[in-house]
Amino acid sequence: MFDQKATSAANTRVVTLGEIMLRLTSPGHTRLLQTPFLEASFGGGEANVAVSLASFGLDAAFFTALPEGPLGDAAVGELRRRGVDTSAIIRQGERIGIYFLETGANQRASNVLYDRSGSAIALLRREEVDLSALFAGASWFHITGITPAISETAAALSIAAVRTAKEMGLTVSCDLNFRKKLWKYGKSAPQVMGELLPYVDIAVANEEDCQHSLGIGLDIDVSSGGLEVDRYRDLASLVLGRYPNLSKLAITLREARSADSNGWSALLATRGDIYMSRRYEIRDIVDRVGGGDAFAAGLIYGSLCLDDEQEALEFAVAAGCLKHSISGDLNLVSRQEVLRLMSGDGSGRVRR
Template sequence: MKIVTLGEIMLRLSPVDKQRFVQADGFDVVYGGGEANVAVSLANYGHDAYFVSKLPKHEIGQAAINSLRKLGVHTEYIVRGGERIGIYYLEHGASMRPSKVIYDRTDSAIALSKPEEYDWDAIFKDAKWFHFSGITPAISAQGAKITKAACIAAKKHGVTVSVDLNYRKKLWTPEQAQKVMRDLMQYVDVCIGNEEDAELTLGFKPGGDVTKGVLDHKGYERIFKEMQQTFGFKYVATTLRESHSASDNGWSALIYDGKSFYYSKSYDIRIVDRVGGGDAFSGGLIHGLLTKANPGEALEFAVAASALKHTIFGDYNLVDEKEVDTLAKGDASGRVQR
């Protein structure tokens, strides 16, 4: 099944052993980015996952492409050119010390790219699903134009469209986000986003305080109904993170299909690397909605997939369908598999 994602893949540099930036004499190197991470998940589940972006022709750009190819993601629609790949520095948190991100992505190849550089008809020919996030239109005015052009082309080809709202305060303001993102929602069938995303990108506030481990389920149900009525979404979904510390989180999820609300089981997670957890949820939910019997089963697959991602270093969720199904069905023992 052909599934297309569009966005920026970046070089990630992290101090080793949870060191602080000021301690670091060296960095671990991995590649990742919201929509690239989703593509990797979908390739792991057996789909024909295509990632669309623009990367420089130099060796670092090629290394980013290779990181996707070796995991089964199709890269033939990645445009080559531009001067630089985006970089982000990640300091891993621990206990009460939060993780920290520093971006170095201004004027990256994708940020300066133009819609006419992409063969949209070829990209979406025979595609079943298209996924983007709020990060891509946030990186630049051109990023917003590319995202809208992709959405228009996807709808022209009858493709289901999903979005992870993914608000990034270091990239734009809530006013800028709402101007762009509310316009893009006309093309979206499946909307994914946490409480901060819903408020800052679309203007819907659920209540609760995740920094204190407080979740307001009724608040989510209220805004999901409002979002569905406003934009006509087929599904609205969110992860429900209870941040007890940088090391330990409660993790569950919710989906609304316009009629009923489905809450997943909850997981207590000891975090190895939380980056990409939301992307793992998006990839799992897309796979679940395409293959599972109902939204509830799709949600359980997605939340199990994202729980597993928190145990894996790097941006990518390196698990297969069987592993996710095992956890979703209740085996969270972590026993050695012999």
């Protein structure tokens, strides 16, 4: 299914650009500051993707700016020990971005608080980055809609990055990832993403991302926990119609019945076909943060290493499914574990 193509893609270099943050999580399902303890780890959309790709065996590099000092060192160290190339990271600025996570339970939703204004990557100027050197030897570039939401400076860098990547012949992917709490520097998401998307080949989104990041939406009710699949097909057609440069659009389909129980599947639309994945019933969710990043990484890997669009989609959905069982932002699963789930082995039996 994958050996020959995966072998040929083993030397494919994927570059991601974004912010890695210090993540502070209240233990278990406690409220923030209900106890005096917070669990510290690192995460962030594009960094999460790079870690997943490295765990799948690809050459993955992550670019950002981080301050000198123990927190910046720890963030770089976490990426390095996961196999990610950090050699291009710029060490400057005064602070690392932070986000606080309170994990929901049952009918109580999870909540994220950001403390990332003035972070090193938010202040990094386009002219301080040699994008041609960053993309040298790479064939794929991945970014999310989170990075251009951080600041106007980060938006300028993001747009320049996708433009340079396309000029250098890289495949460009973007997870739209709308974050309402971040868009506060005066420009709207559709304004900025409308400049960025014309340089993208493959987009990843959910229905809210399409509506709020691109200003494209249909009357889809996501609060009921059910799905109207035909409406998502229509949504994909609208997005592909507006952006003729896109070759593929993947839409994740989450049936959120509670914080602990979700249905999980996805749709992949190309210029000629629409593919539907199998559906996973995910109960007793450990941590859903990073599930979309795991899906995006799986789609990149599948596009490079698997035989066809259906297999690429199934790999992405399986990778995203497994992320719900892993604490923290990072999807610490191997390619073999994803392939086992794809093959139908989801029993959770002990392996001896």
